[in-house]
Amino acid sequence: MNFTSRSLDGIELITVDADRIDAAVAIQFKDRMREHMADASGRVVLDLHRVDFIDSSGLGAIVAVMKLMPQGAKLELAGLTPSVDKVFRMTRMDSIFTIHTDSESASASHA
Template structure:
């Protein structure tokens, strides 16, 4: 599991450089997100463009990362592939996370 980060002003963009977030990598993902969020910018956008598959362990890891956010801040998601988007909608996680069509639209959003 590899995450890459970049900061644009007060926005931290965390790109998942893997095709899957599943039981095999969920703990590693959560640990890496903990490190990233320790000194993250005001807004954090998780770029899921490369992720083609996510299972319940992956969803749980993303929820755990959200819970690591300081009070009053949210983890935002961007660029979900159709398969991953379907999982978020079926599990109603789209009501928990702000979801953006792309990283660019997330950055322009005032969420």
């Protein structure tokens, strides 16, 4: 599981470089994100614009990452494709996460 990370207007933007977050990669995703989040502070935006499919294991991994965030850090999401957005809406996780249309709108937001 590969990520691209960069700072954008005071937020840390992490782009997932994969087309799926499913049972086959969920543990690897969570472990890599845990390493990446160890020193996080403030807003962290997970850009999922390349992810076309997410299953319950992938959703659970993202929720686990949110719970592992250091105190004072907040995980937000951006760039959900229609199929991924549908999963978040069906499970009502869209009420748990701040979701932005894309990384640019996330950086413009002061959530």
